[in-house]
Amino acid sequence: MAARLASRTTFTITVLDSDRAPEMPDDTLQLRTTSLNSAAVKLLQDAGVMIHLSSHFLTDFNRLEAGSRDAPSALSFSADDIDLDRFGVFVENERLRHALWQTLTAMPQVTLISESRLSSLQRHDDHVDGLLDDGRALESRLIIGADGARSQVRHLAGISSHQRDYAQEAMIINVRLAESAGHTTWQIFTPSGPVALLPLHDRQASLIWYDSPGQVQKRMSMDDDALRLAIIEAFPARLGRIEAIIERGRFPIRRLHAQRYAGKRVALIGDAAHVIHPMAGQGINLGLADVVALADALEQESDPGNGHALSRYQRRQWPRNAAMLTGVEQLHHLFTLPFAPLRSLAERGLKGAERMSPVKRFMMSMATGQPLTTGKDHSRHDTRE
Numbered sequence: 001m002a003a004r005l006a007s008r009t010t011f012t013i014t015v016l017d018s019d020r021a022p023e024m025p026d027d028t029l030q031l032r033t034t035s036l037n038s039a040a041v042k043l044l045q046d047a048g049v050m051i052h053l054s055s056h057f058l059t060d061f062n063r064l065e066a067g068s069r070d071a072p073s074a075l076s077f078s079a080d081d082i083d084l085d086r087f088g089v090f091v092e093n094e095r096l097r098h099a100l101w102q103t104l105t106a107m108p109q110v111t112l113i114s115e116s117r118l119s120s121l122q123r124h125d126d127h128v129d130g131l132l133d134d135g136r137a138l139e140s141r142l143i144i145g146a147d148g149a150r151s152q153v154r155h156l157a158g159i160s161s162h163q164r165d166y167a168q169e170a171m172i173i174n175v176r177l178a179e180s181a182g183h184t185t186w187q188i189f190t191p192s193g194p195v196a197l198l199p200l201h202d203r204q205a206s207l208i209w210y211d212s213p214g215q216v217q218k219r220m221s222m223d224d225d226a227l228r229l230a231i232i233e234a235f236p237a238r239l240g241r242i243e244a245i246i247e248r249g250r251f252p253i254r255r256l257h258a259q260r261y262a263g264k265r266v267a268l269i270g271d272a273a274h275v276i277h278p279m280a281g282q283g284i285n286l287g288l289a290d291v292v293a294l295a296d297a298l299e300q301e302s303d304p305g306n307g308h309a310l311s312r313y314q315r316r317q318w319p320r321n322a323a324m325l326t327g328v329e330q331l332h333h334l335f336t337l338p339f340a341p342l343r344s345l346a347e348r349g350l351k352g353a354e355r356m357s358p359v360k361r362f363m364m365s366m367a368t369g370q371p372l373t374t375g376k377d378h379s380r381h382d383t384r385e
């Protein structure tokens with residue numbers, strides 16, 4: 001958000017991060033990886049971030065496949081079908097964070113403050129006063145909450161949210177394979193949750209295994225040999241031979257949608273505004289689409305906290321994200337049912353090249369970052385308090 005605004009406006013921007021400033025990761029594979037769709041890559045290119053990411057650590061993906069154990073490629077999409085070279089790239093989160101930090105460090109309009117939290121805010125008609133936990137005070141026209149699912153900004157602004165716990169966790173297992181996984185990412189749905197592969201650099205891959213917290217705990221405590229056997233049993237044969245298990249980790253899964261993305265002199269973006277089931281690989285992509293929408297709304301304003309501009313952002317982005325959250329929720333329900341419905345749906349989804357089925361259209365939207373259109377007017381979600 002800061003890089004986008006700094007590259008297109010004269011606003012002065014302060015970025016607060018409760019975390020430490022990132023250090024340049026070495027060549028070792030980092031635990032967490034993200035897919036960036038083509039719209040997200042374009043935003044990062046325009047904001048000058050991509051030049052700080054070595055292409056060696058970016059893995060293109062140009063094919064998406066989803067299905068069941070019996071029909072592993074029931075739904076499959078190629079970037080070629082829509083005249084693209086690739087749908088997007090996989091990148092390790094820490095490398096992206098480091099690249100963002102480097103970009104911002106070189107921007108004279110931006111002040112970076114790490115290891116510091118916003119602890120309170122007081123909103124006035126023409127400005128907002130923020131207090132940091134080290135006692136420092138900040139006065140600004142607008143505070144943008146990009147502070148994740150447990151957003152303090154959302155809390156301090158009194159913006160409520162709908163939340164749901166899926167009673168599911170994502171276990172990430174990074175592996176080195178005997179053969180490169182190429183440029184296809186796939187996902188196999190099972191009644192207890194999907195298993196997925198994200199191809200990475202140097203014959204490495206990230207396996208994502210969604211299951212109940214109890215099952216995840218069991219696998220977290222297995223030694224490498226036992227875990228490898230469990231993977232062979234649960235993942236399709238196309239995974240190939242695993243040479244080594246590099247690292248594993250677990251993450252709870254939930255859904256959250258803030259009732260509003262904006263209030264007086266406050267806006268929310270990213271996970272602070274919405275948390276989506278990661279099976280769709282959309283969290284960061286939706287957050288970066290928020291960045292484009294909010295920057296578009298603010299760019300022409302002399303006062304970035306202008307209520308009309310914030311309302312424009314909300315009207316554009318809330319319904320788009322609501323459609324995506326609902327779509328992923330429906331996929332989750334659909335695919336955790338027994339398999340007969342999945343098969344018939346997948347078959348229907350593949351039929352008819354002219355008229356794209358809703359599932360195919362939805363998955364294309366996820367892959368490319370083109371918003372789903374709902375056809376509904378959601379302008380009632382204004383920013384009045």
Ligand SMILES: Cc1cc2nc3c(=O)[nH]c(=O)nc-3n(C[C@H](O)[C@H](O)[C@H](O)COP(=O)(O)OP(=O)(O)OC[C@H]3O[C@@H](n4cnc5c(N)ncnc54)[C@H](O)[C@@H]3O)c2cc1C
Nearest residue numbers: 018019034035117118147148270271278281282283284285
């Ligand atoms: C297992 C898993 C796999 C995923 N895979 C994908 C994927 O493939 N593609 C994808 O697009 N998304 C994916 N996601 C989702 C993605 O990780 C999140 O959507 C994304 O990290 C959200 O980014 P964010 O910057 O909004 O929030 P966060 O990443 O949570 O960052 C919030 C930042 O705010 C800082 N902060 C917090 N509180 C304060 C405070 N009070 N003051 C100052 N700073 C504060 C934190 O230090 C942090 O730097 C996945 C998620 C999971 C769990």
